[in-house]
Amino acid sequence: MKTKLYLILVLTGLFIGCDKEDSNPEIQARTFEINSTGSATWKYFSFSKNDTITVSNPLTSTEWDLAFQRYRIKTNGGESGNGLGSAANSYRKGQAGFNALSVIPDTTTFVTDETIEIAVQQGYATYVVNPELYTWFTIEMATQGTQIVPSDYIYIVKTGDGKYAKVWFKSYYSAADVSGYVTFQYKYQSDGSKYLE
Amino acid sequence: MKQFLFLYLLLLPGVIYSQEASISGHITGIDSSAASGATIVLKGTTLGRVADKEGFYYFNKIIPGTFTLRVSLLGFETQEKTIIILKGENYVDFKLEETNINLNEVVVTGTRSEKTLKNVPVITQVIIARQMLDLGITSVSDALQSIVPGLDVSQFGTRTSITMQGMDSKYVLFLIDGERIAGEVNGDIDYSMLNMENIDRIEIIKGASSSLYGSNAIGGVINIITKKITESFDGKFYSRYSKYNELFSGGGISLKKGIIGSRTSLNYSRTDGYDNTPDSPHEWTQNPYSSFSINQKLELTPTSYLTLVPYFGYYQFERGNVSARPAHDFYQDLNLGLKGQYYFRKHSFNFSYYRDRYNTFNVLELLNNKNDRVSYDIIRSVRTQGNFHITDKNSLIAGLEYNHESLFSIRNEEGLKDAGEAVIYIQEDIHFGKKWNLVAGIRASHHSNYGLNAAPKISMLFKQGSFNFRTSAGTGFRSPSLKELYMNFDHFGEWYIIGNKELNPETSKYISGSVEFSRPRNNSSVTIYKNALSDMITDRWLPDSAQLTRQYQNTASASVYGIDFISKQKIINRLWLSTGYSYVNSHDDETGLQLYGTTKHSGSIAFDYNYRSKNYSFAVQIYGKLSGEKFYEITTEKIYYDKPYSYWRFTLSQEYKWLRLSTGIDNVFNIIIPQNINFISPGRRFFIGLNIDFGKIR
Secondary structure (H helix, E strand, O other): OHHHHHHHHHHHOOOOOOOHHHHOOOOOOEEEEEEOOOOOOOEEEEOOOOEEEOOOOOOOOOOOOEEEEOOEEEEOOOOOOOOOOEEEEEEEEHHHHHHHOOEOOOOOOOEOOEEEEEEOOOOEEEEEEOOHHHHOEEEEEOOOOEEEEEOOEEEEEEOOOOOEEEEEEEEEEOOOOOEEEEEEEEEEEOOOOOEOO | OHHHHHHHHHHHHHHOOOOOEEEEEEEEOHHHOEOOOOEEEEOOOOOEEEOOOOOEEEEEEEOOEEEEEEEEOOOEOOEEEEEEEOOEEEEOOEEOOEOOOOOOOEEOOOOOOOEEHHHOOOOEEEEEHHHHHHHOOOOHHHHHHHHOOOEEEEEEOOEEEEEEOOEEHHHEEEEEOOEEOOOOEOOEOOHHHOOHHHEEEEEEEEOOOHHHHOOOOOOEEEEEEEOOOOOOEEEEEEEEEEOOOEEEEEEEEEEEEOOEEEEEEEEEEEEOOEOOOOOOOOOOOEOOEEEEEEEEEEEEEEEOOEEEEEEEEEEEEEEOOOOOOOEEEEEEEEEEEEEEEEEEOOEEEEEEEEEEEEEEEEEEOOOOOEEEEEEEEEEEEEEEEEEEEEEOOEEEEEEEEEEEEEEEEOOEOOOOEEEEEEEEEEEEEEEEOOOEEEEEEEEEEEEOOOEEEEEEEEEEEEEEOOEEEEEEEEEEEEOOOHHHHHEEEEEOOOEEEEOOOOOOOEEEEEEEEEEEEEEOOEEEEEEEEEEEEEEEEEEEEOOOOOOOEEEEEEEEEEEEEEEEEEEEEEEEOOEEEEEEEEEEEEEEOOOOOOOOOEEOEEEEEEEEEEEEOOOEEEEEEEEEEEEOOEEEEOOOOOEEEEOOEEEEEEEEEEEEOOEEEEEEEEOOOOOOOOOOOOOOOOOOEEEEEEEEEHHHOO
16 A cells, blocks of 8 residues: 555655555654763664664674764764665755655755764764764854754665664753764655655 | 050940940032932941031940041042040031042052051052942953053953063962952963952052062952942842853842941952954954852941951853864852951951862763863952051051962863962061151961062161152062962973972062152152062973973062053143053063063053042043063063054943942953954954942832
């Protein structure tokens, strides 16, 4: 049924966004706060489980979809893993952008993980991250160190097993004002289609 | 000698009222009109009077002897008369002269004893409350930046920071009535804690004064003197409003009856804030805040020879949240103390106890605004000082002091950390003839962390005609702060910064010379100075540590030299011109870099027109500050600087009897430099101010 609807929509090129209410009533917007306070370990997250998971070998596992370490984020692909994971920036922003992104445009270019160089206190450090998802925040200098400010972009994430989700990274601080707690809101399409509403 | 004095002390109370005398007189001001409101102090006693509406004053129950009467009134030259008071009635009249340069103004900071400006061997700059009012000044940091050449105020995010003579605030000691202020962060106290309504004057001394005040008095001392209680009733209210809902408001009430005087002072300020840098929307140029403080003091004079002043102060500050965090700052301070002074013949003895606690909290907005403790800092100090008037040309000060500080901070090692310091200081003040005055002192201390330390200082004043020549040489020091000793801060696991319990104090050698030209219509001075610092504490990368770690070490040394010029002169009748210029060159001996935040050239200019009659006064001020580049040199490649700027303020105020209205323009030429942190104006702003003097409604 979902596949049929998808085909009709693609063929006609019409009604995009009009039928979103009845198209997939089971897709729910969820919000998750992940504790990624450790600066040496990665925390693995699975959209289908809506939870963090333990992964014995992240390079071979396709279970996980996103991995977090402080503000750095990986997808399960490229240099980070054997999965089909990658990410793209929709360049939509905020709640309105989140709502409006109902289907992934065909023109979307997905980017896989690679090594990037980041300026740190002394020289440079290299990390394997998803370069697209490295734009989820900006750094603003403040008195008490630096503050991580969400850029509010809505990202399209391709999961380890090749499905899609739209993700909005909303905050870097827990309710107790501890940094390294990334809160994100997402909608995960479990049927593998490009419909996110 | 001391036993001798003590014996007299015991005998004294019986002597007081054995023979009685009274002193009365008339004080006149402009065109022989009554100088009502003038303050008359009988030096060497606790006695003080305020001239009544007709300009008369009266003291009774005085023991005959030689006394000095000091008369002061705002806008007039302070006068002193030394007279022999005989049994019975004595009459002493005063005729006051109008002036804008009051060199008879009494200052206390330079020698820890009362001296007039013209006689103090350490060049002292004074900002009086009236001056701040005339300039439309709203905070202590604003006053300092506006009036003191070579003093800069910067805004590092939410933190206000000062530099003076090329030295940052770690090396400038801030005092309130001679007491240290708790809650310093990187050397900066919370300047908004300083209740403007409670300030009588601010005294500024540049250069080393550690011989009297101990740690941190390397670059200078800024001492805020709070208002005294002189009149039977005095009430004041002020308010100033400007764009961004910026409000500064406050009031004070003084009451005096018999042996009890009371002064209550309130201060409230707030703003919605503004942001000059829209590309970083969560980091504002001026954060929104609201702040409140109350100060209460009592002045008890059970005899004419004893004053006791118990006092307390409370302050709180809450910052509005514009950040990406679900939390905001809340600061709180509670201080209390007792000061006493006992006069004995021509000697006097002071004692004081003081306690100040400063708390900082993080208010967690998502958790019912729970106050999460970040740090608290407690300073305690107890002191006793004897002021011995040996002869008219020789006086001696000797003091004992114990200081203690304890600090809890989530950025330090666990638990409450503390340090104590026991101190003895002595200062000799000798006059040679009428022209020479020499003041020499030494302070020896034992600190719980690093042991013994001594700081000597010598100052000399030579007067020749209209010229005063001064020279000072001394050592300064700065004890390692509790933060530098015990810090343990994990920068998100990426790098660490840790304290060092082996730290020694930083030391400095300071020398200065100044020439002052002093005439009733012109007062100008030039000061040159050199300051050499060694064992400076800086945080350095530790080699070969598993984690990237910075640790505080006594490694750096620096040289600072410069010149300051200040002048005030009468151009035509009622029109005065004030100018100031400062040049400073400071460099790290190893790297050759300027010390962080140095402004080499800065200057100020002010035109001040003042018309005063009995019931009405009118004042116009045009004030300009000019600043060269301000350097933030980190390495030879990383050199940032603030752009040069000029800032102008125009103020017009009128006073009729008890009411004063002022209007003005801040930043007249609408200069906005978003990237600067030493100049954080949002552009041109108009302001209006209202002052009511309830003491005059009668």
